[in-house]
Amino acid sequence: MAKIIAIHSYKGGTGKTLLSLNLAALYANRGKNVCLFDLDFRAPSLQSILKAKSTEYWINDYLNGVCDIKKILVDVSKTYAKRGSLLVGFANPSTEAIREMSAKDRKWEMKALGRLLSLKNSLLNDMHFDYIIFDTSPGLQYSSINAIVSADLVLVVSGMDISDIKGTQRMIDELYDLFEKKTGLLMNKVFANFLTTKGHRQELAKKLVNNSSLPLVDMVPCFCDILRSGGTVVFSNENPDHPFVKILDRVATTIDTL
């Protein structure tokens, strides 16, 4: 079923971009047509990770009403998708663009929401994409809330830090629930010793589920290999047998059932 997935978190550095990109590549490798958007306008990163050339138009231009959505999509299928297609909408990483985006007023944000909402028609219905994935900025700010409102499903990523868990809980109660969004919790960078045995995993899962009203989608341990890659690798493609990819494959399947 075609859907829009927003990947969000309370704090920064939880692994949203890595998860968004790898999830997008994973769905594409399943033969799906996927569109990935960098909506973290304060710290755009997808263009650097994918080593993509500078484009004429950015997602910023689409939201500004300067161009059609087709103009901003960059097809990276040849490099990053074995079967389906993977198209990316990059955010403009220039300092000037970041400054401009952070100075937008409420009326602009309202129009941007309208443009994000219209992607459901233009991309899912007209262009027949199977998935749209929004890599959002952390916390409660316009760009991330606009993405959440426009999405069918929110995958909220949290680390094990107590401030992160408490903040995530607040967002569940005061943001996702208010917008009646289907939501899944993905615990990331979990201390590996917590997940060594099935008993350990169940104990931690029980603790997390008791603390939050969200369906716990999965728990991803902290992998040194990922840290070592320095954020330059699409793991789903380069290390298909890595445990991270296997967990993500499970996550992708669970998302489809939400």
Place this chain on the structure above:
Amino acid sequence: MTVRKLEGTHTRLLQKIKESLDRLNDKMEVIIELQKHSSEANVEIPDVLDVMTLLSLPDHLRKTAITICKFEQATAEEVAEQTKRARAVESSYLNQLVMMGYLKKERRGRKAYFFVDKDGGNKTWQKS
């Protein structure tokens, strides 16, 4: 009453009238100032149906408002189909949103359409 006494009474009366007018002037200046600030406040915080406004709306109105945002424009019947609530209920909520200044209403033939006023007079969402 002598002429001098009469002049004295008139002078005191005029003085009282002048004092009353001064007090009235003071009050008028305060009211004008208040109105000026209140209109400035309206300029700074316009009635915009953005996500922060959506968050601040009561649950029942938020559902209606989000549906209109998704549709760009819709009748009460179309909104009711999405929210699974009665048409009359949605009609009431939509009219409340119009009165709050977040939506506009336009009658075309027998149907009333509701939409977000994005540009203060521009009637529909800009198409992508």
